[in-house]
Amino acid sequence: MTGVAYLDHNAGVPALPQVVAAMAEVLAETGNPSAVHAFGRRARSRIEAARAALAELAGADPAAVVFTSGGTEANALALRGCGRSRVLVSAVEHVSVGGAVAGAETIPVDGDGILDLAALDRLLAADDTPALVSVMLANNETGVIQPVAEAARIAHARGALVHCDAAQAPGRLSLDLSGLGVDFLTLSAHKMGGPAGIGVLIGSKSDMDLAPILLGGGQERRRRAGTENIAGIVGFGVAATLQMGRMAAGGSGDGDAILGMRNLRDRLEAEAMARVPAAVVVGNRAERLANTSCLALPGVPAQVQVMALDLEGVMVSAGAACSSGKVEPSRVLAAMGLPPEVAGCAVRVSLGPASSAAEIEAFLAAWVALARRKGLDVSDAAEAA
Missing domain, CATH: 3.40.640.10 (Type I PLP-dependent aspartate aminotransferase-like (Major domain))
Structure with missing residues (x-):
C-alpha cells in the first residue's frame, strides 16, 4: 500500500x-x-x-x-x-x-x-x-x-x-x-x-x-x-x-540485508533520542537482532503510541502481537526490571530486508509529533524536520 x-x-x-x-x-x-x-x-x-x-x-x-x-x-x-x-x-x-x-x-x-x-x-x-x-x-x-x-x-x-x-x-x-x-x-x-x-x-x-x-x-x-x-x-x-x-549468497544475500537493517535501526534510534531526549532504547547494551528496536516514550502509554502511529500509516507493535489485538503491559520489560513508566510506554519497531529510509522517517515524524502533542521536550532537530 x-x-x-x-x-x-x-x-x-x-x-x-x-x-x-x-x-x-x-x-x-x-x-x-x-x-x-x-x-x-x-x-x-x-x-x-x-x-x-x-x-x-x-x-x-x-x-x-x-x-x-x-x-x-x-x-x-x-x-x-x-x-x-x-x-x-x-x-x-x-x-x-x-x-x-x-x-x-x-x-x-x-x-x-x-x-x-x-x-x-x-x-x-x-x-x-x-x-x-x-x-x-x-x-x-x-x-x-x-x-x-x-x-x-x-x-x-x-x-x-x-x-x-x-x-x-x-x-x-x-x-x-x-x-x-x-x-x-x-x-x-x-x-x-x-x-x-x-x-x-x-x-x-x-x-x-x-x-x-x-x-x-x-x-x-x-x-x-x-x-x-x-x-x-x-x-x-x-x-x-x-x-x-x-x-x-553470502555478502550479496543475508549479510547485506542484515547490515542494511542494522543501519536503519541504528539511525532510527539515534534520531529518536536526539529529537526526544526523554526517549529510552530498551536492551541497547546487549547484542540484539539487527532489525529490532524497543523504544519507550515515557509518559505516553504504548497503546496510545500504536494507535496514533497507525492513524499516520505507520504500523508497529507494543509487546508481542499474539493477544487477539489486545495491547497489554509487557511481561518481558517487567522481567527486565524496567519501571512502569518505561515498561508501559514502549513500542517495538521491527524491520525487514525491504524496509526503507523513508519508512524510518515516517515513523520518526509521527512519533515526534505525538511526543510534542503530549508535552514532552522535543529538540530543535525535530522542529526543523
Whole structure:
C-alpha cells in the first residue's frame, strides 16, 4: 500500500511471492498425503520435500522434523511432550512458552534481558528431578540475543533437556541446531516469509522421545495427529529454501540485508533520542537482532503510541502481537526490571530486508509529533524536520 510504513516484521513477514505461487498450485490439487494412490503419493512427496528443506535449514535429520499448526503448538509439544515433569523457562519467553505448562519455574534475566546463567545452574542444582529448560534464541520484543549454547551446556551437565524457540532467527541470525546444542528447536513459517498457521518442532535426534499432545491419528510419525496442512507445509518449505539461497549468497544475500537493517535501526534510534531526549532504547547494551528496536516514550502509554502511529500509516507493535489485538503491559520489560513508566510506554519497531529510509522517517515524524502533542521536550532537530 502506498504511503504505509510496515514496521512490524517480528509479528509477521509478508509472504514471499514464490511462497504464494507454490501454495496456490497445491490448493488447486487433490490428494490426502495418507492415501496410497497417485494423488496421495504426490501430496506426500511435497510434504517430505518441505521436511527436508526445514531439516537442512536447521542442520537436522528430516526424521526429527514435526510439522505443527504454528510456533505455539510446537512450543507446547516440546514442553508437554518431552516427558519431563519439571520445566524451567526464562523470564522473557514468549507467552506460548511461558504459559505452556502450569507450574513452570522462571529463570531470571538481568537488566539487559539476558538470561542469568548462574541462576539457571543454581535452580537445576537445587532439585534433581529430570527437567527441561526452555530459552529463546532472540527476544521478539527487544531483539536481545540469548546465550543459548552456554545455557545448554549448563543444563545438559545437570541432566536436563533444552528447548529453544528460534522463531525470530531466520534471516537475522545463523541457525545451527548442533551449534546451539539444544534438544528441540521451534520455527514458525510466518516469521520468515512463509504462511501463517504452520510451524515446526525440530529435534536433535531422529528417534527423539516425544509424546503427542494431539491424539487420534498416526501422522508425523505418531508425534502429531491430524491431516497435514499440505499448502502451508509446502509454503514453509519454499520459504526455507529461499532462506538457504540467501545464506549461500553470502555478502550479496543475508549479510547485506542484515547490515542494511542494522543501519536503519541504528539511525532510527539515534534520531529518536536526539529529537526526544526523554526517549529510552530498551536492551541497547546487549547484542540484539539487527532489525529490532524497543523504544519507550515515557509518559505516553504504548497503546496510545500504536494507535496514533497507525492513524499516520505507520504500523508497529507494543509487546508481542499474539493477544487477539489486545495491547497489554509487557511481561518481558517487567522481567527486565524496567519501571512502569518505561515498561508501559514502549513500542517495538521491527524491520525487514525491504524496509526503507523513508519508512524510518515516517515513523520518526509521527512519533515526534505525538511526543510534542503530549508535552514532552522535543529538540530543535525535530522542529526543523
